[in-house]
Amino acid sequence: AQSVTQPDIHITVSEGASLELRCNYSYGATPYLFWYVQSPGQGLQLLLKYFSGDTLVQGIKGFEAEFKRSQSSFNLRKPSVHWSDAAEYFCAVVSNTDKLIFGTGTRLQVFP
């Protein structure tokens, strides 16, 4: 069955530092992958998605992610984190029945 693993439950970074959030997926074919961000008590906002083509995907708010088939990974990166980036981040993969399967999430804290 398709699944998504986010190994880091909680990450803390200083404002201005670089960020990488890890995501590993399990899927037999070429996956459709997403990264979402959720602020407390809020809905989900799409950061970026990968369907095919260029493996380096640019998203909103300065985020990017790289699809690496050999590592079954789709890690999210940002070169310089802002305090407003503090939130919960979810990686997701589309299953073979078109359902969106979420990882457990990574909570990002940003210190000034």
Place this chain on the structure above:
Amino acid sequence: GAVVSQHPSWVICKSGTSVKIECRSLDFQATTMFWYRQFPKQSLMLMATSNEGSKATYEQGVEKDKFLINHASLTLSTLTVTSAHPEDSSFYICSAPGAGGYTFGSGTRLTVV
């Protein structure tokens, strides 16, 4: 772009009562709607998939008689939590697939007292 309007944003109800949550696709037709549940500080767990004009399909472990899903039109899907209990308190969110991906509602915070 595609928008899914979810109401109410939050609701408090007494134990034993029922609560209905609506998700409307505003500028597109949603033949399918996914319903998720999220406990505090946890991930989104898929509860069920509703399809316009047919019965919803429920994920393993989800009580279909407790969580009634109706998808009567191409723009409206509803989730009714029947005989709610405090353990049903959670964040419920809907999502409709589309050409560009998935559009999420803004979520409903349900508190059962």
